[in-house]
Amino acid sequence: MPRNKDIKKVLVIGSGPIVIGQAAEFDYAGTQACRSLKEEGVEVVLVNSNPATIMTDKEIADEVYIEPLTVEVLKQIILKEKPDSVLPTLGGQAGLNLGMELEECGFLKEQGVRLIGTTAETIFRAEDRQAFKDTMEKIHEPVAASQVVNSVEDGVKFTNTIGYPVVLRPAFTLGGSGGGIAHDETELREILENGLRLSRVHEVLVERCIAGWKEIEYEVMRDAAGNCITVCNMENIDPVGVHTGDSIVVAPSQTLGDKEYQMLRSSALNIISELGITGGCNVQYALHPESFEYCVIEVNPRVSRSSALASKATGYPIAKVAAKIALGYTLDEIKNAITGKTYASFEPMLDYCVVKIPRLPFDKFLTAKRTLTTQMKATGEVMSICNNFEGALMKAIRSLEQHVESLMSYDFSDLSMEELDEELRIVDDRRIYRIAEALRRGVSYDHIHDISQIDIWFIDKIAILVEMEERLKKEELTVELLREAKRIEFPDTVISQLTGKSVDEIKQMRYDNGIVASYKMVDTCAAEFQAETPYYYSVYGGENEADGQSQKKKVLVLGSGPIRIGQGIEFDFCSVHCTWAFAKEGYETIIVNNNPETVSTDFDIADKLYFEPLTAEDVENIVNIEKPDGAVVQFGGQTAIKLTQDLMKMGVPILGTDAKDVDAAEDRELFDQILEQTKIPRAAGGTVFTSEEAKEVANRLGYPVLVRPSYVLGGQGMQIAFNDDEIEKFMDIINQIAQDHPILVDKYLQGKEIEVDAVCDGEDILIPGIMEHIERTGVHSGDSISVYPAHTIGEDIKEKITDYTQRLAKALHVKGMINIQFIVMDGEVYVIEVNPRSSRTVPYISKVTGIPIVDLATKVIIGKTIKELGYKPGLQPEAEYVAIKMPVFSFEKLRGAEISLGPEMKSTGECLGIATTFNEALYKAFLGAGVELPKYKQMIMTVNDKDKPESVDVAKRFAALGYKIYATRSTAKYLQEHGVDALRVNKISQESPNVMDLILGHKIDMVIDTPTEGHGDKNRDGFLIRRNAIETGVYCITAMDTANALATSLESALTDFTLVDIAKVKNA
């Protein structure tokens, strides 16, 4: 079928802010799809509330709306832009739900707009629990039997029909409390009785237990003519029970024979055909490990995290093909962009093995429960490719950047056998390391399998790695042994550690014996056809396919690795734009990255893509082949910056700011010299290594003080200490990981926080705009609400900031990007920190000012001046819009995580509110973050003594908005004394009704809870209130400034918005 010519203008819905479970993969899919649509001459209107995305670039779509993703906003955009079609399958669950709502309310029909890529009926049949069950029954596809019961007897009766064990899930309880697995009737009666009591609606879902079965996924494509293919299948190493997003996954499946493989493949095609999906779809299966029995777990009728992984694992561009199918093409009409010869109607064949490992945020949330369950907790993931499984696993481990580089990196050697046996039962992110330890001690495969249900094929692979550790420890390092260790991807550092030889000795031994990495191509077809897209992975042994020859100058762009809190999608935005800018300047571009969710690892972004870990050794292997003319590190976040010294040792020139100047900004003493020389004030402070030194400095400065390690991003390990005890505690935490650099202790100044991103050409600077934070200092900049243009500081302060920025950039000889954070206090401006690299706010400020900062910085790096680029140096005129960046958190996904804001970053994503007035922008920003208030107009306040004076005004504002205010004892007393009609409510420890009952009554809009100074233990009331609020979906505020901002936003609640087309924002 040729393309449907009636489709001329399409509204594409994005997925909104990055949260756990919905991350960069949708920017990747959306960007690829938009480019695919534009290729076909379709006009693309894009809406996404997330400003850090590439899909919201004016290069990607024709009209761009960074607006809250609500039905009302979408309706207004449709009325304004009049698209003929809406494509909802690229924006994750968020996009799909919106498309569905627009269709269901009849709006699309009214406006003569059609849904493409799927139909409302398809979405309904895949998403609605009962409809899905009915559909599967109709086509004889098994699902795990389940039934909702209201009594113990009904539960027993139902279980007798399906057999034990069963999973019990009480409805509406916190994080699944009261649930469990029953293996016999006694257990069933016990758990069920308790579960029914705990459930607010007295309901428990009884479901057949399939935990421990193999979890297998298929990515399937179908066109409107009914042609179907599978792109790939994947096997979770962690059996059913751990969310696939938190599982270690391998592609293709390893332990399935052709019979199982084809059985599930046929089932997946059967399902996609019955659902009538046109585009991509993901089907998840539980496969019984001892039979051919299987259950369909879930179907996602859209692109997903798994489809992004499948695309990167195979080279098959699912989103691109899905977009073409939405336009009416059939699979056999769409060219395979990798081979350029074959068509999209084939199935990729891999001649390598792919391993994905999730990036979990437990290094950020020390109190959070590490256990992995069916609730996803990972913020991102890494992928690696090798021609053997062991190698792929080793490469993936070191790609995580969590101070792990082998199976020895988490040390369980001090556990007794009994303890180890017990701990093997723990299902968390360290499970494979415990299995490795068990294998070191000779525990049998069968025993490990019995406990973990992990297939013994994978256990054997871990054993092979453990055996290599032993051999390297005990045997003499022969050439053969070294060759074998490298074949399974032991890094030189680990070989050095095990053999006692130096890293340089090992490297020399490798070079002397020709043990060097060679590169193979990902070509979708196992070499059957010649491929044209240079997408490479490394292996040891075998022919090298990467050709280092080039007529052009070559630049190496280092990516930012997995998405984690503090280093998110923003850095991928920067890497991609930098790559595009270099390409425009005639360079050959080479990207190195390992994150399968991102745009930067799409096969046609750079001239060459190396899908590799970002360690010095892995990068050096690429440098040896490519011999680049330079490398750019300032766009890849801390991941890339950390490689600066190593790149220089390899003889690769660092393009842009010199390494020594990067150091000067990070090194406390050097930086103090610069501040002295430029006469810029900063908070007093000192550098320390030990707790004793830290306490000495803190007492000299006077508490509170800010404690933080150097060379980190996202305020990792940063804390405000109020006394000696806290200093000790924080220093202990920081020093758990050996610090190469001193720890900084600074006087904590509480003032207004200002942030600036600038481009410097060595002489002049260009500041696109000044951003001001709503929250006072003490809350990490990434977690603060940020306003552009700065709205409460005067021209004199702005001039001073511009001047300081200029002085600092010049003193640090910055060529390219610089990011500076300031404190404004009592009319004085202090520097908090300077980062001579791209920052988290770059995409945001680029978009709202219309100034392509990354592009300009890249050109400056190559040697152009700001004047040559047509800009007047200095602070640029302010845009006519107010743009507010709102942080978005994923606390509800992380049980036990402390949610109160502080100097260490906790947000996972952000959204934007842009409008002509401050109030409207603020309202939109809250709305975009999912804060849709008021609902019940009831709130709870419990504030610390320091915040009590300010709480009066906050309470009055909410009372004026019609809010009924509940408060705990001291807060209530204070508010009542100051004329606020607050209702006192009992503390958790007191009798009911207490504050917890209120929260669990589901009638509370929000909780304002400012934590007591210092950080108490997590059993305190405040912690429990905050956690329970978050887990029941109550909005929770922990800073008075945020509360005031919300009041402002609600006071100006609007129904009619001004829509701003970002693509048309131009700077004068």
Add this chain to the structure above:
Amino acid sequence: MKAFLILEDGTVFEGESIGAQKEVISEIVFNTSMTGYLEVLTDPSYAGQAVCMTYPLIGNYGITPDMESTRSWVDGYIVRELSRIPSNFRCEGTIQDFLLEQDVPGICGIDTRALTKILRDKGTMNGMITTNENYNLDEILPKLKAYNTGDVVTKVTCKEKTTYPGKGYKVAVLDLGEKQNITKSLLERGCEVTVYPAHTKAEEILGDQPDGIMLSNGPGDPKECTDIIAEIKKLYDSEVPIFAICLGHQLMALATGADTHKLKYGHRGGNHPVKDLVTGRVYITSQNHGYVVDTDNLDAKIATPAFINVNDGTNEGLAYTGKNIFTVQFHPEACPGPLDSGYLFDRFMNMMGGKNNA
């Protein structure tokens, strides 16, 4: 022990010996299936060939009860890595033991991707697997060039006719190197299946009065099968419905005046898109063939193309004009590979039903 793979063009790969330690000369081909190595090893169509698996990890699930014939037919086996242990609930043994039992020599630890690229760029060629470190290229290369798979059908076909009971249509299967799943697919549809040795005379088959005739897959150059082609012409002339797969498809074409030629490196794998020219639908198919029917000079009065390969446009099936005969190049019986085209067996049932109802 070291092993060597020596190609006709002088390329030598050094690896480890697996399976039987014997020297063998054969045609070297590659298969891109990621699962189904056992089905490949036991597919009689590979007789005379050494197969290189492009997927690097082989033997993961061991030996399962999924053999496509009574034994392995490959002359040699070339893999990147054999799994140290197998893991599957149906596993009955290791692939290492299987290769030894079946007396199949092989080589592992070589860069199978590099080998595949050579075969892709230069075309299928002959080669030798040997454990002799003192090989002499000057002696070996002429031998390699001279090698010819020869009359492999005779080698792989059954020795005597066998009947499998069924209550439905009587189907005669001409075993040119049949994969068991063809018979199984017919039995599943209730047929009474009689399998005949490849050199059975047409008169004998027709004399048994089958409702339909199935020409199976098989190895080698179709043009080597001159005797069989003559018999197939007689089957064509009868009015019995015929369904043919792979070699059977090629032989029917040759019997009715069409030509075949050798592909540069063939189609072997489970991901080949094939388009049904009548409906426009595309199916992913299992394939294993080195030769293909020429459609340039096809006489439309005799046959017209029914399927083509979406990748390279080569012929994948023929519909015989005015005849109840239908042939395909690919493998609807799968094993290994996708089951998407299994519906063709139903079509064959209809073809036989049409006759009965006439």
